[in-house]
Amino acid sequence: MRCQRCGEREAIVRVKLPQESETDEKFLCSVCVRELAREYQGTACPSCGMTRQQLLHLRKVGCPTCYSFFKDEVDGMVRQFQHGHTQHYGSRPDEESVEKRLNQQLSRLKEQLNRKILAEDYEEAEVIKQQIESVEEDLRHV
Incomplete structure (x- = not known):
C-alpha cells in the first residue's frame, strides 16, 4: 500500500490524525510520520x-x-x-468538618458560660445558654 500523504513510498504505519470534525485514519510512510510529528510538536x-x-x-x-x-x-x-x-x-469538604466546627463553637460557648456564671452575670449567661442549645440542636442534625 502506498503512503496516503505523499503517494511515493510504501506505507508502514497507520496513524489517527485529528481533523476539524472527526479523527481521520491514514496509512503513512516513515518519512511522512516524522514530518507530521515535527509539525505537531511545533504547533504554538x-x-x-x-x-x-x-x-x-x-x-x-x-x-x-x-x-x-x-x-x-x-x-x-x-x-x-x-x-x-x-x-x-x-x-468537597468532609461532613465531619461541619461537625468539628460546631463542636469548637460549642466548646467556646461553654467556656463563655462558665466565665459569666463566675462573674455572676446571669442575664448574659442565659443568652449564652440559649446559643449552646441552638448549636447542640444543629449538631443533632449533622
Whole structure:
C-alpha cells in the first residue's frame, strides 16, 4: 500500500490524525510520520506562543486561548487528573468538618458560660445558654 500523504513510498504505519470534525485514519510512510510529528510538536498557541511540547511537558496552559487551541491535549490532562472524567469536579469538604466546627463553637460557648456564671452575670449567661442549645440542636442534625 502506498503512503496516503505523499503517494511515493510504501506505507508502514497507520496513524489517527485529528481533523476539524472527526479523527481521520491514514496509512503513512516513515518519512511522512516524522514530518507530521515535527509539525505537531511545533504547533504554538497564537496568543502566548506556548508550544504543544511545552504544554505536555509542563502540564499547564499558558493563557486562556490555550484551552481551545490545545483542546484535545487539555481534555486528556483533565481526564488523567480527574480519573477518567472530562470535567473538573473539584473536591468537597468532609461532613465531619461541619461537625468539628460546631463542636469548637460549642466548646467556646461553654467556656463563655462558665466565665459569666463566675462573674455572676446571669442575664448574659442565659443568652449564652440559649446559643449552646441552638448549636447542640444543629449538631443533632449533622
